[in-house]
Amino acid sequence: MEVNFKIYRFDPETDSKPYYRDYTITANPTDRILDCLNRIKWEQDGTLSYRMSCGHGVCGSDAMKINGRCALACQKLVKDYEGKEIILEPLPSYKVLKDLIVDLDPFFEKVKFVQPYLLSTTALPEKERLQSPENSKKLDIAIRCILCACCMGACPVLNENERFLGPAPLVWAFRYIFDSRDTQYLERLKQVDYSHGAWACVNYYECTRACPKEIPITKYINTIKREIQKSKDTNR
Amino acid sequence: MEFKHDVIIVGAGLAGLRAAVEVAGNTDVALISKVYPTRSHSGAAQGGIAGALGNEEPDLWEWHMYDTVKGSDFLADQDAAEILAKDAPRAIYELEHMGVPFNRTADGRIAQRAFGGHTSNFGKAPVKRACHAADRTGRVIMDTLYFESLRKGIKVYEEFYLLDLLMHEKRVVGLVAYELATGAIHTFHSRAVLLATGGFGKVYKTTSNCFANTGDGVSAAYRAGVSLQDMEFVQFHPTGIYGLGVLISEAARGEGGILRNRYGERFMEKYAPGLKDLAPRDVISRAMAREIREERGIHGRDFMHLDLTHLGKDRLAEKLSDISSFVRIYLGIDPADDLIPVQHTCHYMMGGIPANLDGQVLGENQQVIQGLYAVGECACISVHGANRLGCNSLLDLVVFGHRAGKRIVRELGDLAWNPMPKEPDKSFLVKIEHLKERQKGESAWVLRNEMQGIMTAHCSVFRKKEDLEKALAGIQSLMERYEKVVIDNRGMRFNTDLTEAIELGSLLNLSHVILVSAMAREESRGAHFREDYPERDDQNWLKHTLIQKTGEVCRLSYKPVTITRFEPKPRVY
Numbered sequence: 103m104e105v106n107f108k109i110y111r112f113d114p115e116t117d118s119k120p121y122y123r124d125y126t127i128t129a130n131p132t133d134r135i136l137d138c139l140n141r142i143k144w145e146q147d148g149t150l151s152y153r154m155s156c157g158h159g160v161c162g163s164d165a166m167k168i169n170g171r172c173a174l175a176c177q178k179l180v181k182d183y184e185g186k187e188i189i190l191e192p193l194p195s196y197k198v199l200k201d202l203i204v205d206l207d208p209f210f211e212k213v214k215f216v217q218p219y220l221l222s223t224t225a226l227p228e229k230e231r232l233q234s235p236e237n238s239k240k241l242d243i244a245i246r247c248i249l250c251a252c253c254m255g256a257c258p259v260l261n262e263n264e265r266f267l268g269p270a271p272l273v274w275a276f277r278y279i280f281d282s283r284d285t286q287y288l289e290r291l292k293q294v295d296y297s298h299g300a301w302a303c304v305n306y307y308e309c310t311r312a313c314p315k316e317i318p319i320t321k322y323i324n325t326i327k328r329e330i331q332k333s334k335d336t337n338r
Numbered sequence: 339m340e341f342k343h344d345v346i347i348v349g350a351g352l353a354g355l356r357a358a359v360e361v362a363g364n365t366d367v368a369l370i371s372k373v374y375p376t377r378s379h380s381g382a383a384q385g386g387i388a389g390a391l392g393n394e395e396p397d398l399w400e401w402h403m404y405d406t407v408k409g410s411d412f413l414a415d416q417d418a419a420e421i422l423a424k425d426a427p428r429a430i431y432e433l434e435h436m437g438v439p440f441n442r443t444a445d446g447r448i449a450q451r452a453f454g455g456h457t458s459n460f461g462k463a464p465v466k467r468a469c470h471a472a473d474r475t476g477r478v479i480m481d482t483l484y485f486e487s488l489r490k491g492i493k494v495y496e497e498f499y500l501l502d503l504l505m506h507e508k509r510v511v512g513l514v515a516y517e518l519a520t521g522a523i524h525t526f527h528s529r530a531v532l533l534a535t536g537g538f539g540k541v542y543k544t545t546s547n548c549f550a551n552t553g554d555g556v557s558a559a560y561r562a563g564v565s566l567q568d569m570e571f572v573q574f575h576p577t578g579i580y581g582l583g584v585l586i587s588e589a590a591r592g593e594g595g596i597l598r599n600r601y602g603e604r605f606m607e608k609y610a611p612g613l614k615d616l617a618p619r620d621v622i623s624r625a626m627a628r629e630i631r632e633e634r635g636i637h638g639r640d641f642m643h644l645d646l647t648h649l650g651k652d653r654l655a656e657k658l659s660d661i662s663s664f665v666r667i668y669l670g671i672d673p674a675d676d677l678i679p680v681q682h683t684c685h686y687m688m689g690g691i692p693a694n695l696d697g698q699v700l701g702e703n704q705q706v707i708q709g710l711y712a713v714g715e716c717a718c719i720s721v722h723g724a725n726r727l728g729c730n731s732l733l734d735l736v737v738f739g740h741r742a743g744k745r746i747v748r749e750l751g752d753l754a755w756n757p758m759p760k761e762p763d764k765s766f767l768v769k770i771e772h773l774k775e776r777q778k779g780e781s782a783w784v785l786r787n788e789m790q791g792i793m794t795a796h797c798s799v800f801r802k803k804e805d806l807e808k809a810l811a812g813i814q815s816l817m818e819r820y821e822k823v824v825i826d827n828r829g830m831r832f833n834t835d836l837t838e839a840i841e842l843g844s845l846l847n848l849s850h851v852i853l854v855s856a857m858a859r860e861e862s863r864g865a866h867f868r869e870d871y872p873e874r875d876d877q878n879w880l881k882h883t884l885i886q887k888t889g890e891v892c893r894l895s896y897k898p899v900t901i902t903r904f905e906p907k908p909r910v911y
């Protein structure tokens with residue numbers, strides 16, 4: 103079938119402003135949007151730039167806006183947009199470097215802010231540290247995060263206030279706050295207990311809807327908020 | 339620009355990162371990666387990492403070593419396989435200590451599950467040896483190592499593409515890299531270079547590998563005169579999603595999944611009565627190809643069914659959730675209710691850059707090339723021989739990444755700064771200029787499609803002389819046509835049209851090397867099955883292939899296999 107695409111184009115070096123270009127290709131309903139992008143680039147217009155790697159939703163390279171919603175191009179199929187023109191735009195909230203490629207440095211800086219590694223002051227055993235299956239299950243879903251930043255692009259708060267830490271870094275905070283092996287529980291709670299931290303989230307649920315790994319992000323942020331409150335109550 | 343670092347690591351998969359964690363801290367080390375580090379393909383590893391922890395049932399490293407050697411069809415170097423199996427528990431505990439969120443047993447230890455070819459008591463019965471975090475094991479290990487290396491202060495050059503290795507009198511001097519964001523070409527001067535650039539499954543049409551797996555590092559080493567080892571051994575994984583190649587991990591069978599033909603028969607009972615669906619990959623891929631040839635494929639076509647319906651929704655959600663979601667998204671079916679159409683998919687390269695037990699690259703006469711190291715899928719140490727067992731790759735990456743890192747730290751004091759060649763970037767500057775200027779010729783994707791078609795048709799699970807000859811002629815003519823490849827994009831920023839054309843150069847080189855090595859080996863061993871020589875021939879072929887570029891031609895030579903504990907014997911499962 104014929105599918106029409108409208109794709110955001112911008113090369114800051116040569117274009118004074120962004121524009122859209124139309125493309126038409128023949129595609130199967132089960133083709134990935136990423137397959138279509140490849141076909142456009144290979145067969146029609148080699149100047150088009152986007153990131154890709156794994157092609158099946160595990161590396162997080164190809165987050166973009168597809169018909170207004172943030173998603174991975176390799177996880178959406180042509181049939182998901184049956185009969186419609188498909189509009190591809192770069193992830194919002196980030197500086198466009200070229201076409202569908204944005205500068206994600208500020209995103210990774212925010213992830214690093216929550217210290218996304220295990221902090222522990224206890225002596226290491228010879229073998230593995232023990233952890234109950236219940237505790238390990240608490241992290242089961244949070245560790246699905248692939249750092250694609252779909253949630254960041256989708257978050258209305260972040261769109262307005264770039265100082266907001268944002269959903270993905272809070273998922274990483276959650277992952278370590280609730281890891282029984284980490285001993286910095288209170289410090290970690292303090293780290294996100296500020297107005298642009300966990301508290302800036304006002305429950306739009308857009309991040310949860312956008313997450314290609316179906317992480318209940320908003321729920322986790324609310325859990326963090328409750329945990330902060332609880333820690334304050336017990337310390338009073 | 340010219341950058342200068344004591345150590346440069348190329349590749350941010352598990353191999354590069356594990357070495358980075360070891361080297362970072364007190365040395366000036368830089369990591370360069372053509373994809374953003376967290377996008378590296380190690381993140382796609384689903385099933386697990388093997389180690390005889392014995393958390394679920396009795397297990398010994400000796401059994402693990404035996405399985406590895408038998409899995410390799412006795413081509414693995416046994417000193418390397420011994421280190422791999424013996425060091426596995428330590429390496430895995432260490433990952434746990436760094437924070438990797440492994441699944442747990444009821445008593446809180448690391449959970450383990452069964453995987454193809456891993457057995458107890460020297461082949462008696464399947465054993466639970468694969469440590470895992472659901473079906474996203476590679477991803478969580480990679481994130482843990484990446485953030486750990488950042489914490490240790492490593493300098494990262496994201497989206498820098500290795501073009502060329504720089505050598506001076508057979509020592510490493512540094513490298514040339516292309517910065518994707520700006521289109522600038524940079525030189526890196528260094529005392530040690532570690533290659534960890536991963537595999538090159540993109541040689542084939544259907545593969546579980548990512549778009550970035552184009553073998554640039556292996557090809558750069560080959561162009562610099564380093565010989566490549568055992569390149570004919572290409573692993574095809576039996577269960578790629580039909581048509582797409584996206585992997586359904588062996589973990590699915592480790593959890594109890596069954597392969598079926600068009601009559602619903604569990605055909606692996608016939609081919610491997612002992613291990614059945616948990617036999618090694620080469621055995622299963624060949625069995626599937628046989629079934630398909632004998633018209634027992636589903637609807638008589640070229641795929642089989644993977645049956646997970648009896649596992650139940652809960653088990654699927656808990657242990658195989660990513661896989662279930664791939665099936666739902668790409669096939670629109672639910673593995674709890676429907677059979678999954680699967681087909682073999684190019685998965686792993688056993689061959690690569692020859693290296694010793696500390697990842698030091700071996701050159702002429704097996705002498706170490708000063709300052710050059712290789713680990714991971716791009717290297718051939720050789721622990722996997724003619725066929726790798728599942729979960730042994732992640733283990734290989736962390737065990738030998740760690741060893742190479744330690745070696746570099748130990749050795750750095752003795753490694754000198756060698757002088758940079760004059761105009762080190764000249765050849766690629768010219769090449770890129772020509773590419774951008776050329777108006778008439780064929781596009782890279784046209785040539786790439788043809789290459790993948792040729793390799794898939796003639797050099798997959800079954801091989802024979804006529805086919806390989808046909809393929810070689812085809813690849814040679816593509817290499818000529820490649821001299822006139824054209825691109826559409828003449829810009830500087832994120833010109834992936836250009837990098838894909840350069841990648842194709844690597845892929846063509848490596849296709850050629852695979853074919854020449856495969857033609858020469860007139861026997862069947864592990865993943866290399868010759869229909870015209872269907873038996874293993876230890877008399878003549880119990881040896882490693884080496885292939886080296888000498889001018890415009892290539893030269894084959896061989897080196898012995900190291901055998902310590904286990905004498906070769908027939909391989910039955």
Ligand SMILES: Cc1cc2nc3c(=O)[nH]c(=O)nc-3n(C[C@H](O)[C@H](O)[C@H](O)COP(=O)(O)OP(=O)(O)OC[C@H]3O[C@@H](n4cnc5c(N)ncnc54)[C@H](O)[C@@H]3O)c2cc1C
Binds near residue numbers: 386
């Ligand atoms: C889908 C899938 C599932 C798997 N599951 C398992 C499993 O469960 N257990 C197991 O043991 N093994 C598994 N494997 C195999 C294993 O994942 C790989 O062999 C392994 O991850 C390779 O790691 P690596 O560090 O060598 O390279 P990779 O992780 O592939 O990384 C290569 C790195 O090199 C960089 N690079 C490449 N070329 C250049 C260049 N020109 N310039 C700069 N940088 C460059 C890339 O950017 C990347 O950072 C699986 C493989 C696949 C494909």
Ligand code: FES
Binds near residue numbers: 160161164176
């Ligand atoms: S390409 Fe890896 S997530 Fe889409």
